[in-house]
């Protein structure tokens with residue numbers, strides 16, 4: 419698959435087949451993704467890859483405490499700014515509406531929304547769950563580098579015929595994750611990443627999040643051709 423196809427075929431997959439992904443494939447993806455650039459080449463990413471019984475154990479920790487949903491242990495960072503301003507808030511609302519509509523969950527169906535949200539903590543059925551963290555001393559430039567690493571993982575996954583979904587939702591279970599991974603206190607969990615084979619028939623995988631037209635966010639000057 420060339421890079422153009424990898425970019426255009428990537429989407430946030432929220433239902434996976436149980437088909438396992440070999441450790442060697444995950445290692446290939448995570449190692450190759452480290453070719454992602456980072457300011458000063460500091461490479462500020464830390465990844466934990468879980469599968470099999472270990473992944474089941476983590477999922478069971480969250481599953482055991484459904485009464486804490488949706489807030490879990492409380493987010494460790496603001497996933498969005500407190501007052502998400504326009505046009506960002508509208509985009510966020512629209513993508514949420516499209517997601518729930520795809521699975522027939524109405525706005526009034528709070529239980530249905532929680533049920534879907536809880537699927538985050540099953541890694542949407544993916545056979546591999548990645549947890550991505552970064553040293554707490556790092557600032558916005560290094561968080562941006564981590565984002566570049568994550569996007570590279572997502573595109574390399576496409577090269578292996580796999581799909582992914584980023585999962586900031588995992589910050590709501592950061593304490594559980596820290597003790598489960600025995601992560602040193604100088605690291606902060608950014609997100610999870612579900613990795614596996616997409617279920618091509620799942621309703622939730624049928625829609626695509628829209629994007630603003632190019633001229634809404636880019637301007638061009640001085641070109642001659």
Ligand SMILES: Cc1cc2nc3c(=O)[nH]c(=O)nc-3n(C[C@H](O)[C@H](O)[C@H](O)COP(=O)(O)O)c2cc1C
Nearest residue numbers: 428429430513538583584585586587588609626627
């Ligand atoms: C870092 C990151 C974290 C995300 N966290 C979640 C999440 O917790 N749950 C979820 O369902 N989607 C999550 N998403 C997916 C976004 O909602 C999705 O990327 C966006 O709506 C655009 O859709 P697309 O990825 O299908 O193009 C996350 C994406 C990124 C990049």
